[in-house]
Amino acid sequence: MTEQFLESLSSSAGICHPDCVRASNEQEDYDASQSAALVAVSLISSARVILKLDNEFTEYSAQFLVDNAGKEEVEGEMDQQRSQVNLRNLLQYMVENVWIKREDRQGEMDQQRPHLTVKDCFEFAFKKGLPLSQHWAHVGCTFKAPPFACQIPRVPMKGQVIEAADLDEGLKLCRQQPVGARLHVFSPEFDLVGEExxxxxxxxxxxxxxxxxxxxxxxxxxxxxKNLVTVQILYKKKTSFVKVSGKSMILPLIGDDGSQVTEPTCLLVDFCVPRLSIN
Known part of the structure; x- marks a missing residue:
């Protein structure tokens, strides 16, 4: 039954329930946890190819991190066989989690979800491993993972988070692999910069x-x-490549969303990479 369940997940990969489509359309430009998870799995996938742990770029599940990372966990809960994959449990899950009003379900999930960083995602992946993307829900799925999801196989990820104190150190890491960072974004400047x-x-x-x-x-x-840094970024639900000045500085300020810059800083900050172990 478990193999059939995984096959059904793979065959439905990329297919969204109407509730998920509606939630995505209603979602604002930016979801911090989704963004962090997407960056984290991309960096892990790249590192695994570079180290030849994977023969090709393999997509791991970002939604698995959104669903699980950063939560207070009952010891060993994710590793227990709490529920078998069978028709009865599948039907029970559908009744309790799918055939209810989306607004009620989404409100409950929003209350439970922490705001993740890329570092949070790395640390959780190193602790628990990652399932393949086709074996878990799509990014932004509004449905709670079933208890028998603990039986979905995960690829072990061993390693540690390496952080850089400034841009110069971050660029040194970039000689070995792509590097995670955060970019201070201003409008309308960022909207108008274009690819060139x-x-x-x-x-x-x-x-x-x-x-x-x-x-x-x-x-x-x-x-x-000028030092020019090319970054890949998801902005307004679109992925693009943008050249960023490495020497531009910004002064203390407060954003419309309450975010703050407390001291002069470069546009790019918070550099980190997953340093994977090959053993």
Whole structure:
């Protein structure tokens, strides 16, 4: 029954329930936990290919991290065979979690969910492993994972989180693998930069601080004496590559969402990578 359950998950990968589609359309531009989880699994997948732990880029489940990382866990709960995969338990799960009003279910999940960082996601993956993306719900799924989800196989992930104190150290890490970071985003400057432009941060009194957004540093170079850092970032539900000035500084300020910059800082901060063990 477990194998049939996994086959059904794989065959339905990428298919969204109407409730999930509706929730995605209603969702605001940015979900911190989803963004952190997506960056974390991408960096882990890249590191595994570089170390030849995977023969090809393998997608691991970001939603597994959103559902589980950062929560207070009953000791060993995820590793216990709490519920067998059988028709009766499947039907019970459908009755209790699917055939109810979406608003009630979504409100309950929002109350339970912490705000994750990329570092949180790395640490949880190293502790519990990760399932393949096709064996877990899609990112943004509004349905609670069933108790028998503990039987879904996970790939062990051994390693540690390596952090860099500043951009120079972060770029040194980038010589070995892509690096996670967060970018201070300002509007309308970031909206207008395009693929060929350079994002320099705020340009005047009309600038609005949007907040920090998770990103992946994929390469860096110098142009006309400037350090340019190319990042991959999910912004307004679209993934793009943007060149960021490595030397631009911003002053203390408060964003519309309550986020704060308390001291002068570079546009890119909070650098980290998953240092995987091959043993």
């Amino acid at each position: 432009g350079i994002y320099d941060g705020p340009s005047g009194d009309g600038s609005r601080y949007v907040g920090l957004r998770d990103a992946i540093i994929v390469e860096f170079d110098k142009r006309e004496g």
